[in-house]
Amino acid sequence: MATMNISSLTARRAAIGVDVGGTKIAAAVVDASGRLTHRVQRATDVSGVDATLASIRAAIEAVLADAGPTAGDVGGVGLGIPGKVDPVSGVGLLSVNLGWRDAPVVATLEAALGLPCRIENDVSVGALGEARYGAGRDRQSLVYLSLGTGVAARVVIDGRLYRGAGGMAGEIGHLVSDPDSLLCKCGARGCLEAIASGPGIAARAQQAVDARTPTALRDMAAGGPVTTRMVFAAADAGDEVAQTIVERTGQYLGGAVKTLIMLYDPEIVVLGGGLAQAGNRLTAAIIREVDRLAAESYVFRDLWRPDRLAVSVLGPDVALLGAAALAL
Ligand SMILES: [Zn+2]
Structure with a gap:
């Protein structure tokens, strides 16, 4: 009963x-x-x-x-x-x-x-x-890094969202990652979101095409705009320009992962959003960069373990x- x-x-x-x-x-x-x-x-x-x-x-x-x-x-x-x-x-x-x-x-x-x-x-x-049903299920602290049209992170501690004073804690997309790169919609130059989001990847590829760099992307775009999907397809097909763009994106985002780990020391960082689901070329590049950053800094190395970074298994x-x- x-x-x-x-x-x-x-x-x-x-x-x-x-x-x-x-x-x-x-x-x-x-x-x-x-x-x-x-x-x-x-x-x-x-x-x-x-x-x-x-x-x-x-x-x-x-x-x-x-x-x-x-x-x-x-x-x-x-x-x-x-x-x-x-x-x-x-x-x-x-x-x-x-x-x-x-x-x-x-x-x-x-x-x-x-x-x-x-x-x-x-x-x-x-x-x-992710904290309740995914990679954070048995963990006390989690940072979720969303990679898609935008780039933003959120922090969950003991099952509760850390909002900050104004509800914006985790807006890492507007940290300047490359001050010589593209202008961001927010007004600053080289924000992570401007260069490492889906549209940011497409915009950097468009720059390469417009600069007449030899790349298969030109034929793929056929006079129209270069898309993020084209960049990943060209990279998989062996196009060096596209591969460099993806690798560079991994470096930008790997730097963001390091920043999040240094700031919050979470048990796990979970990569979510469309870019995290777009095949493992980008996520592999992110992991390579985080490993490189750990190799060069013993302070970061002390915090970093490979099982502290995961791709969302819950997907959309x-x-x-x-x-x-x-x-x-
Ligand atoms: Zn910005």
């Missing part, structure tokens, strides 16, 4: 995780063990704040409809939102991807759905997902899992 009570209690402990992106919204039911069910995907309507919130609501309602009778197990909704959010007031403060400012996300959704809702920044939910699901963890 006692066993039955416990299992029925466990069964109610589920939440909906929502991963809100600039082009699509993914949502699913996540149970306490991290099992994903009733997954849906919807296009994000970014024509206005109300339209965006309506498309988020529609995705959640689609999950609830799909869950049918098991929707009663859902105790809340957690959302990962790109940009700056206030998790206390539940307001989306500023999002370039969604084109909104001061969006009343939690108030609007709670009124419509009748379920408690919580929001966090998208990189933060990635960090929480990490945001859904972390978002749900906000409400579990």
Whole structure:
């Protein structure tokens, strides 16, 4: 009898995780063990704040409809939102991807759905997902380094996100990594995000093509813009310019990993985001650079062990899992 009570209690402990992106919204039911069910995907309507919130609501309602009778197990909704959010007031403060400012996300959704809702920044939910269900599961401290359209890190200590005074702790993407390189959208030159994000890799490759450096990338782009995907494909096919760009990116990011380890001394640094999933050429280059930095500094060598760096095994699901963890 006692066993039955416990299992029925466990069964109610589920939440909906929502991963809100600039082009699509993914949502699913996540149970306490991290099992994903009733997954849906919807296009994000970014024509206005109300339209965006309506498309988020529609995705959640689609999950609830799909869950049918098991929707009663859902105790809340957690959302990962790109940009700056206030998790206390539940307001989306500023999002370039969604084109909104001061969006009343939690108030609007709670009124419509009748379920408690919580929001966090998208990189933060990635960090929480990894801490709870991924590489950080049995560890006290974790740094999640997200490598994609942007570059940012988040720190989780004892299962809790370290936000800093203004909620921006871990914005390592705007550390200057190469002061002679490209201008960043933030105004500074050579930020990690400007040169080692997906668009940063493409921009550096474009520079090489524009400078008439002999490379297969010119034919691949065929007069159009060079993409990140082309750079990795050309590198795999043996193009030296593309290989150098990827290797250099690994050096920039390896430096960032060292900085994060020196700052936080975490049990593990987890690489997530699209670039971490783009094959192992880049991650191998990052590891090579971290090893090199350890070889040259006995202080860093003392902190560094190969098992302190891992690639996310949760992949694209990490945001859904972390978002749900906000409400579990
Ligand atoms: Zn910057």
